[in-house]
Structures are given as C-alpha cells and as structure tokens.
Amino acid sequence: MTSVAAVPLQSQPTVSLQDFANRGSREAARKLRSGGEQTELAFIECSYTLTIAPKSRWAKFVPLPAAERCCGAKATEKRLVSNVSASVSAGHVLAVMGPSGAGKTTMLNMLTLDPGSGNATGFLTLNGHPLTPALYAQHCAYVTQQDLLWTFLTCREHLRMALDLYRPSLSAKERETAIDDLLDSTGLMSCQHTKAGNMFFRGLSGGQKRRLSLAIALAKRPSVIFLDEPTSGLDSAASAKIMKFMKEIAMQANIAIVCTIHQPSASVFEGFDDTLILSSGRIAYFGPAAQLAQHLKGVGRELPANANPAEYALDVVNA
Numbered sequence: 681m682t683s684v685a686a687v688p689l690q691s692q693p694t695v696s697l698q699d700f701a702n703r704g705s706r707e708a709a710r711k712l713r714s715g716g717e718q719t720e721l722a723f724i725e726c727s728y729t730l731t732i733a734p735k736s737r738w739a740k741f742v743p744l745p746a747a748e749r750c751c752g753a754k755a756t757e758k759r760l761v762s763n764v765s766a767s768v769s770a771g772h773v774l775a776v777m778g779p780s781g782a783g784k785t786t787m788l789n790m791l792t793l794d795p796g797s798g799n800a801t802g803f804l805t806l807n808g809h810p811l812t813p814a815l816y817a818q819h820c821a822y823v824t825q826q827d828l829l830w831t832f833l834t835c836r837e838h839l840r841m842a843l844d845l846y847r848p849s850l851s852a853k854e855r856e857t858a859i860d861d862l863l864d865s866t867g868l869m870s871c872q873h874t875k876a877g878n879m880f881f882r883g884l885s886g887g888q889k890r891r892l893s894l895a896i897a898l899a900k901r902p903s904v905i906f907l908d909e910p911t912s913g914l915d916s917a918a919s920a921k922i923m924k925f926m927k928e929i930a931m932q933a934n935i936a937i938v939c940t941i942h943q944p945s946a947s948v949f950e951g952f953d954d955t956l957i958l959s960s961g962r963i964a965y966f967g968p969a970a971q972l973a974q975h976l977k978g979v980g981r982e983l984p985a986n987a988n989p990a991e992y993a994l995d996v997v998n999a
C-alpha cells in the first residue's frame with residue numbers, strides 16, 4: 681500500500697510542519713514524530729479564506745467578472761474554515777459532520793485540492809508526503825453527491841469503462857475478473873446487467889447507484905476515498921446499509937474513507953470510526969465516534985437516555 685504524508689495546501693507555503701509544531705500544534709508534532717510511516721491522510725491546521733468582491737449596483741445589469749465588480753468598494757475576506765486538524769488511517773471511516781453552513785463542503789473541497797476561488801492554507805499529507813495534485817490523482821478518488829452515471833450503461837459496462845481508464849494495462853480476461861470482484865464486493869452482481877437509468881427511464885435503485893459510484897472509485901484502487909453526502913436521497917435503512925458496506929470496504933481494501941454527512945441516524949453513526957464535528961468552520965469535536973457521548977458528558981452536556989449521539993451533538997453546536 682502506498683503512503684502519503686504532509687502536503688502544503690498553498691503552492692508556496694510560508695510555514696513548515698515544524699513551524700506548526702513549534703506553535704503548539706499537537707497534530708503537527710505527532711505527524712513529525714510518526715515520520716509518516718503509517719498509511720494515513722493527515723490535515724494540519726487547514727484554513728480556508730474567501731475574498732468576496734462587493735457587487736456594484738451596476739453588476740446586476742452588466743454581468744462583469746467578479747474582480748471588476750468592486751467599483752472602488754473594498755473587498756471583504758471571510759474565513760470559512762479555521763485551523764482544522766485531523767487525520768484518518770487506512771481501514772477507517774472519518775465522518776465530517778456539522779449543521780448546514782458549518783463548512784463541510786468547503787472542508788471536502790480543501791481535502792480534494794479544489795479550493796475554488798478561495799485561498800486554502802495548511803498541510804495535507806498522505807503517509808508523510810505532501811498531497812500534490814499528481815499524488816492525489818494517483819492515490820485518491822472522489823465520489824460526488826450526485827451519481828455521475830451513464831443512463832444507458834449497465835453496472836458491468838460502467839466498470840469496464842472505468843477499468844479501461846484507470847488500469848489500461850489489464851488484459852481482457854484480467855479486466856473481466858476485476859469487474860466480477862468489484863460487482864461481488866459491492867453487492868451488485870444481481871443487477872450487473874441493469875442500466876443506470878434516470879428520472880424517465882427506470883434502472884438501478886438509489887442505493888445501487890451509490891454503490892456503483894463507489895465501485896467505480898474502487899476500480900482505481902485508491903488509498904483514500906472522499907465521499908460527499910453518501911447517504912443523501914436514501915432512506916434510513918438504505919443509508920445504514922451503505923455505511924456498513926463502506927466500513928467493510930475500508931477494512932477489506934485497507935482504504936481511508938472521509939465522508940461528509942448531514943444528520944446521520946444512530947445506526948449510520950455507529951458505522952463511523954472517527955468523527956469531526958464542525959461548527960461555524962471550527963472543530964467542535966474530533967476523535968473516535970464511540971467516545972462522542974463521553975466527550976459531551978465531559979463538557980456538561982450529558983447525552984439523554986436513548987438519544988442519537990450525532991443528532992444530540994449537532995443540537996448542542998447549533999444552540
């Protein structure tokens with residue numbers, strides 16, 4: 681298994697990992713001590729700032745590029761994510777949770793090296809190596825919130841196309857064996873000849889589409905998979921099933937999984953190893969999901985009997 685360590689998010693970083701450690705960052709110190717031996721994605725003091733150009737009153741009539749809309753007014757800076765440090769090891773699932781607007785999508789964009797029009801700073805490492813775009817392309821896969829599938833292609837055809845792109849060196853026989861393995865491990869063998877479909881043409885179910893998107897990502901044999909809201913649009917039983925399945929995949933294939941999730945049910949929450957709770961772009965909790973209830977008790981917000989820890993924690997940060 682390949683490994684990656686600390687990666688500067690800025691193309692020209694002004695601070696080193698050691699600087700972060702000197703400034704008291706425990707995550708940076710731990711990262712330096714570990715020397716990047718484990719298979720682990722670490723993000724250290726990541727921040728994201730957006731420069732917002734004020735619109736002139738003419739902007740709504742004349743659609744100018746953002747940079748030209750200021751008309752002398754001062755642009756403002758907004759910090760959307762502030763000093764977030766966390767890590768995830770191979771075989772583990774890290775869930776990034778938080779209320780709407782907390783910065784989950786921004787966080788995921790930073791981790792997938794897509795800062796958009798903002799400025800991302802900090803370190804992102806995969807097994808001790810800076811996560812450059814080249815390393816990202818080689819070792820990471822991203823499953824977006826919307827399933828990007830071809831309506832008239834079957835599961836098997838999707839995977840054949842993915843393998844042709846990701847692993848062109850496979851012979852035809854090796855490719856079909858790899859497809860069988862992927863269909864088997866994602867539970868899609870029974871619908872291997874079903875077309876993806878769309879809103880007008882019935883095909884795979886919502887859960888099957890999510891699993892096919894994951895199978896396509898797995899075809900790349902990544903070390904890390906990022907998933908944006910993997911349970912969106914699914915009912916609670918299907919959500920719990922897909923999270924259980926992701927946990928199994930993480931363990932079987934020794935992959936580190938990072939997913940954003942809005943409001944997990946108790947059974948979905950049980951499938952997470954670690955959780956990062958964001959509140960207004962800052963960390964409210966990062967640690968083992970199983971210890972969230974204990975943490976809440978420690979801060980004087982004991983979990984009521986039979987309450988869902990994720991839901992209760994989100995209520996607490998929302999309050």
Ligand SMILES: Nc1ncnc2c1ncn2[C@@H]1O[C@H](COP(=O)(O)OP(=O)(O)OP(=O)(O)O)[C@@H](O)[C@H]1O
Binds near residue numbers: 787
């Ligand atoms: N281009 C932008 N201009 C101004 N503010 C922005 C921009 N993009 C994001 N934001 C703000 O950044 C904050 C975080 O947004 P983000 O989409 O990351 O939240 P989220 O946790 O993913 O929310 P949701 O669960 O509703 O998708 C929000 O307050 C949002 O309004």
